Amino acid sequence: MKRRDFFVKGALGVVATSLLPVVANATPSSIDITLSDRSKDKWLQVGSGKQGIPNREQIVNADVLVIGAGMAGISAAVAAARNGAKTILVQDRPVLGGNASSEMRVTVNGAPQERETGIIEEILIENWVYNKQESYPVWDHVLYNYITRQPNLELMLNTQALEAIMDGDKIKAAICWQSTSETRFTLNAKQFIDCSGDGLLAATAGAEYRTGREGKKEFGESYAPDQADGWTMGDCIMMITKDMGRPMPFKAPDYALPFDHETAFKDKHRRIKQVKEGFWWIEVASEYDIIADREQNRHKLMAYFYGVWDYIKNSGDFPEAENIALDWVGSIPGRRESRRFMSDYILTQNDILNDPHFEDAIGFGGWSLDEHNPGGIENLKEPASYFHQKSEKVYEVPYGILYSKNIENLSFAGRNASLTHIALSSTRIISTCALMGQAVGTGAAICLQKGINPRELRSKYMNELQEQLLRDDVFIPNRPAKDSNDLAKSAMAIMASSTLSGDTKLLVDGVSRDRGEEIHHWEADGLDAELQLEWKKPVKISKVELKGDTNVLRRIMMHKNPQKNIQNEQILDVPPELIKTASVEARVKGQWLEVAKIEENITRLMKTSFDQVSTTAIRIKLKETWGAKNAKLFEIRCYS
Structure with missing residues (x-):
């Protein structure tokens, strides 16, 4: 591979390189923006009987x-x-x-x-x-x-x-x-x-x-190539198949390229372990300008893909593919x-x-x-x-x-x-x-x-x-929350109807998830659990925010191949640990008033907002989860 390291500054200049033609290819110095010029547009709108120019600019x-x-x-x-x-x-x-x-x-x-x-x-x-x-x-x-x-x-x-x-x-x-x-x-x-x-x-x-x-020396990266070059990681297209329950013949399109499986399979990463979804290694990169090569690479990717699929279906090496047919093949490459x-x-x-x-x-x-x-x-x-x-x-x-x-x-x-x-x-x-x-x-x-x-x-x-x-429930390692406007941190006491694990004090420690052996939650023994915050003097509150449990150690994404979900013991639903139904009450002049309800909740961060009250106590009632036996929280916040 030739060294083609380049550093581009905008549309007009190149820094630290003599490869001036890259500018024209990577970023045109001028763009025709007269796309809305309709002066020659002969539009007759028959409903009005009038001829005019369409308004195509906003x-x-x-x-x-x-x-x-x-x-x-x-x-x-x-x-x-x-x-x-x-x-x-x-x-x-x-x-x-x-x-x-x-x-x-x-x-x-x-x-x-x-x-x-x-x-x-x-x-x-x-x-x-x-x-x-x-x-x-x-x-x-x-x-x-x-x-x-x-x-x-x-x-x-x-x-x-x-x-x-x-x-x-x-x-x-x-x-x-x-x-x-x-x-x-x-x-x-x-x-x-x-x-x-x-x-x-x-x-x-x-x-x-x-x-x-970049080359190794620029940033001291051991995995970088010895010398800088112009290569980028490649684009790829994906596919999904369907078991038709009967033999499904396959004929490759005319543009398909033969697959050299003997050379390819010398690398363990290219071995075909399943015929259900696409192969990430069918990718095509560029040594110079992957953006300019987009359409050329798209065609090559499709040609290479169909060559691989032709081998799978017609070589006889994959009898498990006999009843399998392509159900979807991407037409737009995914870019890395x-x-x-x-x-x-x-x-x-x-x-x-x-x-x-x-x-x-x-x-x-x-x-x-x-x-x-x-x-x-x-x-x-x-x-x-x-x-x-x-x-x-x-x-x-x-x-x-x-x-x-x-x-x-x-x-x-x-x-x-x-x-x-x-x-x-x-x-x-x-x-x-x-x-x-x-x-x-x-x-x-x-x-x-x-x-x-x-x-x-x-x-x-x-x-x-x-x-x-x-x-807003982003986790930042080594950075606990310390919001001075959070009134929950100034509460005199946080009491719970029961505690199975953790501690109510951990709800205001600024860390909204457990970290390895470090516990940062409070878990009640069962449902219909209650939390109560007490202040020495009345505070004005109009927002109460909770962070529940979604089990951040469990996968949650959708897969192209549903079998992967089963293998990973993934739950294909709202996390059962998540709070579904809850309410917030405020003690006003000695009386408990319900100020907010949480119903059919599907988010870890539960925000409530209500007319401001002056109170010395807030009570949260955790009534229902999406399936878990116990209610668990990682954080509670209160704001005026």
Whole structure:
């Protein structure tokens, strides 16, 4: 492989490289934005009998604009909207979910050591309410329902962000084209978040980025290649099969490429262990510009895939495939890597394996370093995956990798964050990307409130961002909550009707999950359990918030192959430990008054809001779970 390391600054300049042609290929210096010119449009509207020019141009204003509605973009948009920002979420496909959508069907994996909570968990649990049949097309609509009901959030599907309009080092607007309505949108905003993966908006804004693999010496990464090069991890397509109960012949399409199984199977990772779902190692990468090669690689992926399937069906080596037929094959490749935008910090292999503490931590990752063969299926002589270097525990993800170092009001989340190629091999996992999204969405809302940009937020207001994330049920390792506005921390006593394990005092210790042998919960002996908080002097309260139990050590995602759920002893429903029904009472002038009810709850974070009362005691009645015998909580908060 030739050394083609390049570092691109925006659309016009290249730093530390003589490869000038890459600029034209990676980021056009100018974009034709006259897509809405309809001056020659001869429209006769027969209902009115008049001829006119269609109105195909709109200007829309928002506080926050999020580009890309994969799980990172969804989390960013929901977080920004919930924290008071008028938000627009732009997606270039007709469905939500990105790689996790029905178009690509990548499993929503996360850290194997312990599960992510917050917005990503809300969505995964909600899927088990509406989609017990584990249908990916229905999953698309679960996401659509989740997004469209959020206050302050507007969704634009089938819309491509083409170009950033700049005011110095700030983005003023994004020029977008909505293919279904033939409309050019100018979307004005104050904060911009690019979660699109490839990051076209960020690139046209001039945000510094890099592609390819760093050499060992640049960051001291032992798993990096000796010399930097231009390779990225490859795209792949997935498939799902169906047992038809009768022999199903298969004829390969004309463009299929023969599969060299003898060479391929010398690597254990390429051996075919099942015929139910797609093979991740059918991937095609690029040595120079994977974005420009997208359509070429898509065709090659389909050709290679059908070659593999032809071998499975017609070689005679897989008799178990006799009755198996293809039920779905992806037409859009799932992408692992392209642009990585530079921030004030670049996360590296050593940050993942050595697990340093970051004062600006906003979440965690835990997937192994998973470096794929850069040639993919076109390089069968090397292993499909070079290594899986696992961490014993989860590692911290810092906010300092999630905003642009040179564009003031631009953030990003997902695989386009400020990472080395080797670090990306771990952080690219979908639930880790979703935590990044929730952090930048929350951060954008705080930036608006304070009239600042992300860099200043990191230097002056990280405590506020972390406290809000913790309140919204994001877990940050080594960072307990210490919200001074939480009145529960000042309670004179917290009493329980019974205690089976843990202690009521742990409900205000700032840690909202058990960590190994460390207990941070209170569990009642049975249901109809009660908690009571007492204050020496009356306090004014209008919000009580609880964090329940969803068993973060159990998997919760949907799989393409339902048998995997059984193997992992996964419950295909709302977690039975979760509180379903509860109520909140306040003691006012010696009388207990019910101020809030929790019914049919499906979220770990249970927020109640009511007219403010002056009280010396709050009582929570935990009446029903989704199946567990005992009620368990990890946190209680009270606010005026």
